[in-house]
Amino acid sequence: MAIAILSHEKFPHRAKTALGVLRYGDYDVAAVLDRDNAGERVADFVPDVQDAPIVEGTDDLEADEIDTLLIGISPIGGEFDESWREDVETALERGCDIVSGLHYFLAEDEEFARLAEEHGCELRDVRKPPEDLTVSEGVAGEVDADVILTVGTDCSTGKMTTTMELARNARDAGYDAAVIPTGQTGIMIEGWGNPIDRVVSDFTAGAVEEMILEKGNEHDYLFVEGQGSIVHPAYSAVTCGILHGAMPDKLVLCHNAGQETIHGYESFELPPISTYVDLYERLSAPVSDAEIAAGAINTSDLEDDAAEDAVAEYADELDAPATDVIRFDTDAVLEALLED
Amino acid sequence: MAIAILSHEKFPHRAKTALGVLRYGDYDVAAVLDRDNAGERVADFVPDVQDAPIVEGTDDLEADEIDTLLIGISPIGGEFDESWREDVETALERGCDIVSGLHYFLAEDEEFARLAEEHGCELRDVRKPPEDLTVSEGVAGEVDADVILTVGTDCSTGKMTTTMELARNARDAGYDAAVIPTGQTGIMIEGWGNPIDRVVSDFTAGAVEEMILEKGNEHDYLFVEGQGSIVHPAYSAVTCGILHGAMPDKLVLCHNAGQETIHGYESFELPPISTYVDLYERLSAPVSDAEIAAGAINTSDLEDDAAEDAVAEYADELDAPATDVIRFDTDAVLEALLED
Numbered sequence: 001m002a003i004a005i006l007s008h009e010k011f012p013h014r015a016k017t018a019l020g021v022l023r024y025g026d027y028d029v030a031a032v033l034d035r036d037n038a039g040e041r042v043a044d045f046v047p048d049v050q051d052a053p054i055v056e057g058t059d060d061l062e063a064d065e066i067d068t069l070l071i072g073i074s075p076i077g078g079e080f081d082e083s084w085r086e087d088v089e090t091a092l093e094r095g096c097d098i099v100s101g102l103h104y105f106l107a108e109d110e111e112f113a114r115l116a117e118e119h120g121c122e123l124r125d126v127r128k129p130p131e132d133l134t135v136s137e138g139v140a141g142e143v144d145a146d147v148i149l150t151v152g153t154d155c156s157t158g159k160m161t162t163t164m165e166l167a168r169n170a171r172d173a174g175y176d177a178a179v180i181p182t183g184q185t186g187i188m189i190e191g192w193g194n195p196i197d198r199v200v201s202d203f204t205a206g207a208v209e210e211m212i213l214e215k216g217n218e219h220d221y222l223f224v225e226g227q228g229s230i231v232h233p234a235y236s237a238v239t240c241g242i243l244h245g246a247m248p249d250k251l252v253l254c255h256n257a258g259q260e261t262i263h264g265y266e267s268f269e270l271p272p273i274s275t276y277v278d279l280y281e282r283l284s285a286p287v288s289d290a291e292i293a294a295g296a297i298n299t300s301d302l303e304d305d306a307a308e309d310a311v312a313e314y315a316d317e318l319d320a321p322a323t324d325v326i327r328f329d330t331d332a333v334l335e336a337l338l339e340d
Numbered sequence: 341m342a343i344a345i346l347s348h349e350k351f352p353h354r355a356k357t358a359l360g361v362l363r364y365g366d367y368d369v370a371a372v373l374d375r376d377n378a379g380e381r382v383a384d385f386v387p388d389v390q391d392a393p394i395v396e397g398t399d400d401l402e403a404d405e406i407d408t409l410l411i412g413i414s415p416i417g418g419e420f421d422e423s424w425r426e427d428v429e430t431a432l433e434r435g436c437d438i439v440s441g442l443h444y445f446l447a448e449d450e451e452f453a454r455l456a457e458e459h460g461c462e463l464r465d466v467r468k469p470p471e472d473l474t475v476s477e478g479v480a481g482e483v484d485a486d487v488i489l490t491v492g493t494d495c496s497t498g499k500m501t502t503t504m505e506l507a508r509n510a511r512d513a514g515y516d517a518a519v520i521p522t523g524q525t526g527i528m529i530e531g532w533g534n535p536i537d538r539v540v541s542d543f544t545a546g547a548v549e550e551m552i553l554e555k556g557n558e559h560d561y562l563f564v565e566g567q568g569s570i571v572h573p574a575y576s577a578v579t580c581g582i583l584h585g586a587m588p589d590k591l592v593l594c595h596n597a598g599q600e601t602i603h604g605y606e607s608f609e610l611p612p613i614s615t616y617v618d619l620y621e622r623l624s625a626p627v628s629d630a631e632i633a634a635g636a637i638n639t640s641d642l643e644d645d646a647a648e649d650a651v652a653e654y655a656d657e658l659d660a661p662a663t664d665v666i667r668f669d670t671d672a673v674l675e676a677l678l679e680d
Contacts, residue, residue: 135574135575136573136574137573137574138573138574138602138605138607138608196541197540197541197542198540198541198542199540199541200537200538200539200540200541201536201537201538201539201540201541201543201544201577201578201581202537202538202574202575202577202578203541204541204577204578205573205574205575205576205577206574230580230623231584231623231626231627232584233476233477233478233545233584233585233587233627234475234476234477234478234542234545234546234584234585235475235542235545236545236580236581236583236584236627237541237542237544237545237577237578237580237581237584238541238542238544238577239580240570240576240577240579240580240581241541241576241577241580243576244571244572244573244574244576244577245573245574247573262478265478267478268478268626268627269626270626271625271626275622275626278622279622279623282615282618282619282622283570283571283619283623285611286571286608286609286610286611286615287571287573287576287608
């Protein structure tokens with residue numbers, strides 16, 4: 001599948017989904033659409049991801065060059081920007097599917113819906129949960145695969161990145177590993193998945209279980225993308241539902257070096273790392289015997305020496321191997337996760 | 341407000357919502373509609389709830405006798421039974437509001453919607469969450485009221501009943517106490533509330549917080565109806581969201597005497613009571629310092645002596661006062677909950 005990624009005026013630094021897809025997605029990216037940077041290349045801005053030309057719009061592509069247009073940016077509020085309409089309509093007229101993570105559902109746009117029907121295209125709004133989700137049956141633990149779940153000390157501690165890096169490195173080392181995506185960018189990267197934070201709360205665990213059952217007998221290892229934190233004042237329900245729905249064997253605790261309070265909820269201090277280990281393991285135990293087997297720490301704000309110290313200190317606190325998955329290697333962490 | 345409660349062919353034993361409203365609701369119940377028992381009275385079947393005549397249908401009531409018709413039964417699947425249509429339409433034609441907890445939303449029924457508009461009536465589907473819910477701000481702990489949350493070792497352990505009994509007994513003893521309803525029957529009894537198990541998972545805590553903020557400065561004590569269990573394979577997300585959204589001061593642990601496995605998920609054993617105490621308190625601590633201050637145990641399957649023993653043993657396990665709120669008094673439990 002060759003795709004183009006729409007990222008007008010936001011590439012690269014405000015195009016998190018576009019970058020995630022370029023870095024981790026298994027797509028042939030024919031082009032990035034960014035009218036501000038047309039004529040340049042992805043590699044001119046970001047060296048360590050798939051390269052692609054940057055073009056002005058869908059019109060600049062050959063008629064058969066892509067079969068999917070992916071919306072790679074999300075403005076505040078998740079609205080559709082009318083300046084993108086021509087690119088989407090041209091893509092539909094050429095028979096391309098559209099993949100979007102916006103809150104504004106493209107399938108509910110009359111003009112897009114009409115064009116999609118006329119040209120036999122799919123409008124895939126990944127933030128819209130499927131209609132057939134239901135409650136968990138409590139059977140995710142029965143799949144053959146080892147299930148490894150990333151959990152966090154807060155939101156935005158690198159659970160998606162850690163999941164993707166570990167799964168990729170495991171595959172590079174010859175293991176049969178797949179990702180279970182639970183959030184918008186993860187779903188765009190993998191091309192499937194349930195947006196767990198948008199499902200009916202009663203179905204939170206069930207929506208994860210359904211994915212585990214779908215993939216759990218096809219692979220040896222499933223890396224499940226976690227969400228939120230088990231002590232987050234707003235999002236702990238999602239975290240708890242994923243923990244019990246996935247019934248993991250092992251957990252990877254993700255943390256930002258030096259972070260002391262919950263982001264956006266600064267009156268709440270992060271409890272000590274040992275409290276997180278304790279809570280995640282004890283809460284999981286009655287449903288699935290999982291242990292924090294490794295840690296991932298984001299040290300991007302630190303100099304090299306300090307980053308190494310932070311990793312070592314974090315590993316000590318966890319009494320388990322730890323790393324910064326972007327900055328250092330993941331060998332010791334993967335060894336702990338992939339052993340029997 | 342005078343109401344009638346529709347309970348055709350199900351009163352009293354298969355009309356849980358009708359019974360809950362008769363037992364705990366602050367409504368003047370003009371009649372119960374049950375074509376199988378027309379001519380009898382509620383008191384002929386159930387001695388300890390509000391009495392009312394049982395009639396064949398809305399037609400048997402005076403034109404101005406009620407201003408609301410409440411659907412007091414819910415068939416499996418939550419569908420609307422067409423044999424009720426005439427009662428609902430007659431009520432609407434007389435200007436009555438309709439309150440329903442069915443999965444089938446009355447407001448989406450064309451004929452009901454037309455009649456409601458024509459006669460200025462409200463069709464209130466309590467299972468449909470309001471549109472304006474959002475994420476928690478993490479501020480429920482700032483209200484003046486003491487917040488007391490019922491939590492459970494499983495679903496169906498008496499959290500709704502315990503909440504209602506404790507709030508009523510507290511009010512009878514002169515305390516200013518209100519209920520925060522989170523489920524269908526609780527919402528019907530109280531006449532307001534958010535159906536927490538139907539909200540978007542990201543808004544679980546926020547939907548509870550919104551209710552705490554609405555009532556928290558009007559009363560001295562809020563009794564929050566809990567849901568599910570923190571180690572339930574399917575429903576723990578809802579439980580966790582309520583725990584962190586409500587930011588309780590005290591918890592009441594509800595349990596069925598003798599229950600050993602999770603209902604409907606029998607491969608999962610209930611962990612020891614001490615594990616529940618530990619988990620609820622530790623999980624709450626980083627957000628709100630709450631302790632299990634009392635216990636409620638359902639002993640309805642036991643003889644009197646065994647019931648007393650079960651209560652005493654449960655209190656020992658909790659190291660806190662306990663009772664069966666239906667069978668015994670709640671004095672010691674309330675003392676523990678209402679002290680400063």
